[in-house]
Amino acid sequence: MRPISRRDFLKLSALALGGLAFTPFLPEITEFEDVNLVRVATKSVSVYRGPTDQSLIVGTWNRDELVNVYAEITADEPKYNPVWYRVWGGYMHRARLQRVKIHYNQPLTVVPETGLLAEVTVPYSQAYHNSPLDGWQTTYRLYYGSVHWIVAVEPGPDGQPWYRILDELDEATYHAPAIHLRPISPEEIAPISPDVPLEKKRIEVALNTQTLTCYEYDQVVFQTNISSGIAGLSGAGGASTNTPASNFNIIVKMPSKHMGEANLAAGIDDYVLPGVPWCSFFTEEGHAFHGTYWHDNFGVPMSHGCVNMRIEEA
Template sequence: LGLFSLPFLDRYERWQRLNAPAGEPPVKLGRTVDDTVEVFDRPSFSATLLQVYWKDLVFEIDEVTYGDEKPRHNRVWYHIKGEGYAHSGKIQPVELRLNPVVRSVPEYGRLAEVTVPYTDTLRDFHNPQKLAYRLYYSTVHWVMDVAQDGDGNTWYRLWDDKFKAHYYARGEHLRMLEPEDVAPLSPTVPPEGRRIEVWLRDQIVIAYENDEPALITRASTGGRFIDGDYTTPRGVFITNRKRPSRHMASEDLAAPNSYDLPGVPWVCYITGGGISFHGTYWHNDFGKPRSHGCINLTPQAAHWLYRWSLPSVPFDQNTWIDEYGTQVRVI
């Protein structure tokens, strides 16, 4: 089962070279997240179009730069080595890191994150025709068991919390998380010294410690689509319910603007209806409304907020609900 599409393998005869040796920084890679991504000769949508990429193509990024004044919310462009410039909004920054596999997991399971651009899962690892989901870089999943096939490859059995099903992923494509990966941040800051603000007009999130910003990051909040108005509600909330991983999907997967997103990482709910902060891997276009009400963050920012906000979630828990949490003001 290939890690990447055939065109990627053609472009890089030995993709293994992109797996950086220990102690060396990885090559910077990008993955196209839209059905089509345009590549230009300059960082501008008015420049000469060189070619069009399709979804899930992986390539090397050798420069990050600013482009024209438009789009104003996101002027960042990536230079694709040997090709041209593509707007960052349709490209997920990724890495290719293979991991040592484990031979067993605790009875309650163990959290793991995908560390390759994507990996295809199987409903039965003995039958490569029974494909399940394609899992993407930075997604987080519960590993419930470990198995080996006849060729000696290690497969992790993953639990799908939405559809109550299992599927298998190659073990080396996921990194087992450690307790320090979810350990609380700023433990000396009292609960009353923490608060979060979401500025809808500016599409930013600010986390304060004793009235001083500890995190300022761009976000994408709820937007208006052809099937309805999903604007993130204003008000005062708390982060009293958390999950390190959640399969988020529309109730009607055939509806317009539906979604089906396994392994959404670092979820901090602020309403009983499911609005939350969470990591985002299906776009990189922060700075404008794009969601169904949730507050989209980069996986890195969502991970930080998950660890920093209250309550702290024990390492072995897949859901945590408490009576208290960090105050969130959506304004």
């Protein structure tokens, strides 16, 4: 694949930011730029006449559809997550909806040889794999808030600047529109409270209340609700989906991790989670604290054993 010259880049950048509505390779999301949006993050979510699941179902939205939110309502149920969204025709509970925004980015002219982390800033970006035999083929969808390693900027299937992404799970590469990804600066991933010794920091997770508390010098500095593993299920290879209860140390931190299967031909309903952000692994079996872009149902177990957190809190 040929590199982009400076002349080509300037031409392509103007096209990328000025012709968004005219390329078949971008999802049709430009009309939603100035409204409050949620993305349906599961196969389907029902619309109820009132803010309760005992109300009449009056509609359904399907995976990855974008819904305009008119208001946020705090209802009586469920107690752990009582927030509902008023939408066209009724109300949707936020459990399986992801709050999203739309922000387009100026593409970089060059990516350092070491690569860069970049965050998806649109509801989703359809990635493509360039096969020598079959040409450009769709692969994963990259979701809002997910983080990926970009290793090059190259012409995409529409001739505009796309970033080549390296997937650490199987070292496959694929491409996504550069305007959909925001490069992350080193300052954004600098350690928190670097002057506090490691032995004076700790995280406590209360599985019975689904809460997480961070301490420095035995003083609470942060607290939130989380989603731990669903008890009694079997994960990959028959492994338990319980979150283990014990004392652990953080083994390794990864700003981006592909979880689930590695399959470039996977469908959007398969268990494929590229770019899971801000992972801190605490067992050799792969249990981690990490950001979550596939639900907003914190306060109740939802995971395969990890500790799910809001992306901005992970």
